[in-house]
Amino acid sequence: MGIGGNLQFASIASGMGTLQRQAQDLQRGLGVANDTLRALLVEQQRANALAEQQLQVCQEANQHLVYLINALAQAGMIRLAT
Numbered sequence: 001m002g003i004g005g006n007l008q009f010a011s012i013a014s015g016m017g018t019l020q021r022q023a024q025d026l027q028r029g030l031g032v033a034n035d036t037l038r039a040l041l042v043e044q045q046r047a048n049a050l051a052e053q054q055l056q057v058c059q060e061a062n063q064h065l066v067y068l069i070n071a072l073a074q075a076g077m078i079r080l081a082t
Contacts, residue, residue, distance in 0.1 A: 072078045
C-alpha cells in the first residue's frame with residue numbers, strides 16, 4: 001500500500017473514532033434524558049395521586065353541602081328555586 005493508501009486508511013480510522021465518540025456521547029445523553037423522564041413520571045404519578053385525593057375531598061364536601069341545603073330547605077329556612 002502506498003502513502004496515499006495509508007493516508008486514506010488513517011483518515012477512515014480517524015473518522016470512525018470520531019463517530020464512535022459521538023455515538024457514546026449520544027448514548028450518555030439519551031441515558032440522562034431517560035433518567036429525567038423517569039423522574040418526571042414519578043413526580044407526575046405523585047401529582048395525580050394528590051389530585052385524586054383532592055377530588056375525593058371535594059366530592060365529599062359537595063355531598064355534605066347538598067345534605068345541608070336539603071336540611072335547611074326542609075326546615076323552611078331557605079327556599080330552593082324550581
